[in-house]
Amino acid sequence: MREHFHDQLDAVTDELVQMTRLVGSAINRATQALLDADLQLAESVIEGDEAVDLLAAEIDDQCFDIAARQAPVATDLRVIMSGIRISMSVERMGDLAKHVAKQTRLRYPKSSIPPELRGTFAQMGGLAEAICSKTGMVILTKDVSHVAAVESYDDQMDRLHRELFGIVMAPDWPHGVEEAIDVTLLSRYYERFADHAVTVTKRMVHIVTGKSYAEVSVDPLTAIMETGG
């Protein structure tokens, strides 16, 4: 019984890792679609998000099932309950990748971003994929020493986000309002994507160390403009 129980927990962990892989691929392809104004690729990201949502629903059902059929001890229960919240966050990351793809589709065949900002968005996409893969590693290995890397990626993302914000707000912004808003929203999607990854890794710290979420929840963000979601 006990062994079967831990098998079930391992299955949940595997599925959470699988979610981070799907979402990492999604943000990677969404970024590529954005940079190339590639409608077909954007569509594939939008359609692919359903698989992430289904996986999240499956994880929920499994967590529910485990908790209902077993009487888990404290640590295991913490894993189960955190599993629910982690899947919720990773699901949101998938939504954000989809939003990037939808923005690409909305402006197609035009590009959503001016050519001079391609480099910045390529960097943001790279950071988003890196943070996603690191997050998957934290979930899989429970090695919380990777958390510092996740936070460092997040800091870099925040820096790029602020940089873009400054560029579109500057008096010499050579494009229009529409372009400025597109850049702002896109940039925000990447920034929120990284934030959710930080939330997930903090929950993993909670699982591993037992420290409450609030204790590991000191917000590293000192951005001028904070953005909600």
Added chain:
Amino acid sequence: MREHFHDQLDAVTDELVQMTRLVGSAINRATQALLDADLQLAESVIEGDEAVDLLAAEIDDQCFDIAARQAPVATDLRVIMSGIRISMSVERMGDLAKHVAKQTRLRYPKSSIPPELRGTFAQMGGLAEAICSKTGMVILTKDVSHVAAVESYDDQMDRLHRELFGIVMAPDWPHGVEEAIDVTLLSRYYERFADHAVTVTKRMVHIVTGKSYAEVSVDPLTAIMETGG
């Protein structure tokens, strides 16, 4: 034992309702601060968000405690696990109210919104408070017949959000890029606020009817521009 258990569940429900009240008051005051460019009121909203976060952490601990010390039956377990996700959503609503207040502080003593859009933001604030109070009622009474009202408020919010988006994107927008971005982000905060309320009421439907979240999760949004969080 059993009775004590249900007392504990009731306490969680009461605290979730209390969270919606705090958040309803926060979005109401944040809107007032936005409309009046009232720095002091904005600061009080920003500081007050900590109480919401603390309440969310308390609810988490309690849910964990109940699940750990009892072996809840299926329905009760569903309430406990949904309680965690509901508190997460309401906490995000509090964050969004705080974002509105921070935007007010950022532009002070200037107003963040042009005078001709005050009416629209006043409406959005009113809708946000109404949807919050209705959501609290659904949590308290478990009467899912209120869910239609929540969705109708959300539809109205989406309409206003699209309307504002059209206004700032129009060729005759008389203000600058900064003003357009401020309006877009603020509008987005209200729109996301309403979305989270819809998510919460769907979870309540799940608790009451046992229908899976996915089954009640048909997205009513057909907005041109979807926004992520």
